[in-house]
Amino acid sequence: MNYNLNMKRKVLLVVVVILAVAILPLNRLFAQKIDETPIKVGILIDEEFTTFRAQSFSGHWRATFYPLIASGSAEQNPARKEVKTVSELVAEGEDLAISLTNKGLVGKLSTGKEIMGGYEKIVISGGELLNIEIPENRPMLLQGKLEIHINIEESRLLLINEINFHQFLVSSVSKFGISSEVEALKAYIVMARTRLKHLKENTLHKEMAYEVCDKYHCLPFSGAGQNRELVDILVSMTANKILQYRGKSVFPRYHHTCGGKVSSAKEIFNVDNEPYHVSVDDRVDNKGSENCFHSPGFHWSIELEKLDLLEFIAMSWAGGASRIFTGWEPLKIEDTGRITRVLLRGRIPKEIDGVEFFENLKMYFGPNSLKSMRFSMEVLRRSVIFRGMGQGLGVGMCLYGADGLAKKGKRYNEILEFYYPGVTIK
Ligand SMILES: [Zn+2]
Ligand SMILES: [Zn+2]
Structure with a gap:
């Protein structure tokens, strides 16, 4: 009796399983959800x-x-x-x-x-x-x-943390997400997920055992210690959503504050394959105050000694030798105000790409010196006063602008479409 009942149950179970497999589309059964995808993260890769x-x-x-x-x-x-x-x-x-x-x-x-x-x-x-x-x-x-x-x-230790997309996104957006607005945070999350997926498929660290690192050029990450509960909830709410441009994957860029004008990827990086990175006036309907006007990086100024600037150029492009270069000046300024070519003066002048100049500036003078390549100079006898707008390279989503747009009542999809014209959310 018992035996028969057990057999019937087993047969029923097999029938149910066969039906379930037949009904469920195969791709849904086998497709891994994006947020469960594992990712190998290189931690503090510059530390010895x-x-x-x-x-x-x-x-x-x-x-x-x-x-x-x-x-x-x-x-x-x-x-x-x-x-x-x-x-x-x-x-x-x-x-x-x-x-x-x-x-x-x-x-x-x-x-x-x-x-x-x-x-x-x-x-x-x-x-x-x-x-x-x-x-x-x-x-x-x-x-x-x-x-x-x-x-x-380099005879040192290398740490690699393997987690899933969800865990990475909660850490990363908790770290770089300067907003407390729900819609801005959702926009950051969808941008970061899209970026992470692109980096997993096209790693910047081909020779290494990790797929992404914890630096800005990949995505910031510092473990789960500073995770924000709201970010965790919103990663779940927007689970697996990514940006696409005409059905293709995208590599969304972002920066702290644009200072009113976002530049195209063509202007700053001289790339042609990112049609969703165009120049954008960071205001609603091109009027009113800038969306990132409330950012501490909107306006900035700093005074640097002329001697220090010469030393910086010597260290960065002349192997420390002084007198190779006698000065420098902006060579090309885009319509959005950013300097994209710099000329080093000297017996043999040298042209430097704006991004390279900026990265070296930050390394030499620290992250709180010149905040962007959008500045004017007032040359004094011994020093130069730099007056600038914005913080970062100025391409893609302006993080403070997204916060401003959310405060003005925009939804996360509207924020994403504003900074990446032509994208759809999948
Ligand atoms: Zn990296
Ligand atoms: Zn902005």
């Missing part, structure tokens, strides 16, 4: 460190140590024979210190146990939150999986 500490903040983590195999076979080096893959539990509250030695990676647990012998890779996974402390950096809370590699050329 050979030791760090990982603490299990929540949940039980497991650290697996993989032996060195690339550098010589077991026959050449008998000591290698002894090294096997080992796996250690890092229980909640416990921590693991990892160092790079001349033998490879070694670890020490807070329980006192040491993992010696030399490993080439360590993978820590399984728990909910992992707190990592890198010397001279703020602690960072990570989710997902953490891989520790050796960057051989």
Whole structure:
């Protein structure tokens, strides 16, 4: 009796499964949702460190140590024979210190146990939150999986955090999203998701084991420690939505503040394949106040010593040698006010691209010196006063402008269509 009933149930289950498979379109069954897609993130890739500490903040983590195999076979080096893959539990509250030695990676647990012998890779996974402390950096809370590699050329550690799109977007938009407006945050999220998808498919780091890094040219990221609850909710509300231009994927650009005028990608980067990056007057219907007028980066000024400016040019383009260049001047100024070519004067003059000039300026004088390439100069006897507008390169979405548009009642799709004319949201 029981047996028969069980059989009937099994047959019924099989029929239901077959029906379900037949009814569901195959692509929906197998297509992975964008927000569940894994992404490998290079963390603090410019930092040089050979030791760090990982603490299990929540949940039980497991650290697996993989032996060195690339550098010589077991026959050449008998000591290698002894090294096997080992796996250690890092229980909640416990921590693991990892160092790079001349033998490879070694670890020490807070329980006192040491993992010696030399490993080439360590993978820590399984728990909910992992707190990592890198010397001279703020602690960072990570989710997902953490891989520790050796960057051989620079003999330092390389950390790669594998998470999914949802987790990355919550961290990234919490970090760069200067607005508290729901519609502006939704616009940031759809832009960032589209950008992340494009970077996953066209990585800027082809030679590396990670797909994106945590810097502005990819997307800012600093783990889950500063995650905003509202951003998390809005990532779910806009789940899987991305921008397209005539059915094709796009690489949306963004910046802090345009100062009233957004430039085209052609003007700033001299590219022809981004028709959705055109110059935009950052005002509603070309009238009234600029959408980013309330930004601290809308107007700025700074006074720099002439000697410091010459030193900056010598360090950036003459290998530190003075007297190669005697000065500089803007060579090309776009209609949107941005300087896109700079001439270095000297016996052999040199032309510099505006983006390159700007990146070097920020590196030399710091991020709070000249905020954009949209400025005028007042030359005094010993110094130059720069008066500028906007912050950043000025292409694509103006983050403060998006905030302004949301405050003026615009919806997120209207904000996206405003900064990326011609795009559709899929
Ligand atoms: Zn990058
Ligand atoms: Zn703006």
